[in-house]
Amino acid sequence: MSELTERHTRRNIGGSYTTGEGDLVQYMTPSFGGLKLGAAVQVNGDGDTQSGGKSYPYQLAAIYSVDALTLAFAMDSNDGATSYSSSTVEAPKNNENTYGLRVAYHMDALGLSLEYQTRKDAYDVVGVQGTYTLGKNAFALSYELAENDGVNGDDKRDTIALQALHNLSSNMYVYVEGNLSGGDDGVYGVANKSEASTVSVGATYYF
Numbered sequence: 001m002s003e004l005t006e007r008h009t010r011r012n013i014g015g016s017y018t019t020g021e022g023d024l025v026q027y028m029t030p031s032f033g034g035l036k037l038g039a040a041v042q043v044n045g046d047g048d049t050q051s052g053g054k055s056y057p058y059q060l061a062a063i064y065s066v067d068a069l070t071l072a073f074a075m076d077s078n079d080g081a082t083s084y085s086s087s088t089v090e091a092p093k094n095n096e097n098t099y100g101l102r103v104a105y106h107m108d109a110l111g112l113s114l115e116y117q118t119r120k121d122a123y124d125v126v127g128v129q130g131t132y133t134l135g136k137n138a139f140a141l142s143y144e145l146a147e148n149d150g151v152n153g154d155d156k157r158d159t160i161a162l163q164a165l166h167n168l169s170s171n172m173y174v175y176v177e178g179n180l181s182g183g184d185d186g187v188y189g190v191a192n193k194s195e196a197s198t199v200s201v202g203a204t205y206y207f
Contacts, residue, residue, distance in 0.1 A: 073099075123149060
């Protein structure tokens, strides 16, 4: 994942999956004719999850690349938590699987991608992103739309994000990013409010 995509992902709506980055056992196969398969299992001990017991949530992925085109499919079992699931739809909350599909195309300095994620009794997300690299500079423009399951009225939200990034060295980059989010009234938890905007400026250094 590039620095530009990584920063951009953190600021947007995000996916409805709960398996974290810690305590993971992971494996990715070598490429077989452009196809790679990956798997990860998270080992949670007593008290690490909402249920208080042991759990072994897992993720599976398949990535196929041919020339400039990349197709990816992944799933998360969400066995470690019930976050994102809606008690409005089903009580108690559940740990339904999350499924995601991504199509990406890169040609020289230009990159385009389209993704879709879904989780039953949570929400669906569709997003599109374009990136352009010019020397040490990189730019990204994206749009995401999410729709909550089983909610009448305040169920849709979207985000437009614009980012510029400059690489100072192989270890450090600086960036500026703006996000404009909209949706149905009350979707952000504030009555009669349907818009939110943020501006971020920062730097990242890799040791």
